[in-house]
Amino acid sequence: MQTTPEHNERIAKMTFASVYPHYLAKVEKKGRTKEELHQVxxxxxxxxxxxxxxxxxxxxxxxxxxxxAKLHPHANLITGIICGYRIEEITNPLTQQVRYLDKLVDELAKGRKIEKILR
Incomplete structure (x- = not known):
């Protein structure tokens, strides 16, 4: 599934401040901490x-x-499906980077060990 230009534009204009509380709530609801979220x-x-x-x-x-951001050199090792998109197939660099972040938060919320998340 390929992202559309409209989708990419919407993500580019979205503020980190509007999404951060959702990231925090998601991980805390699953017993993880703000410190762990900040670590990833x-x-x-x-x-x-x-x-x-x-x-x-x-x-x-x-x-x-x-x-x-100074993207981690191993960020390209973040793979899988998030929000219906296969991360490694997303061609728009910004959309792919946002999905990297989404995937890390998702893995943290699912209880994956920090050592595994931090490839």
């Missing part, structure tokens, strides 16, 4: 807690979020 986000993006708080406060879009 940091692994993928290089952001620390201060950076994340700043991005949330300024309502950075996902486009701005990933433009500032």
């Amino acid at each position: 986000i940091s692994w993928l993006t290089g952001f620390d807690d201060k950076d994340l708080q700043s991005l949330i406060e300024e309502k950075a879009t996902f486009q701005e979020f990933f433009e500032r």
Whole structure:
């Protein structure tokens, strides 16, 4: 399943601040912690807690979020299906990066060990 230009545009304009509370609620509902969530986000993006708080406060879009990120060199090892899309087949780089993040949060919520999540 290929993403559409409209889908890619919608993701680019979405703010990290609007999605972050959903990530946090998802992992906490499954017994994981905010610290673990920040650990997986940091692994993928290089952001620390201060950076994340700043991005949330300024309502950075996902486009701005990933433009500032230093994507982990092993991010391409994140594979599988998330939101109906096979991550490794997504051709739009930004959409793929957002889905990497979604997949890591999903794995954390499903109880996967941090060592396995952080490829």
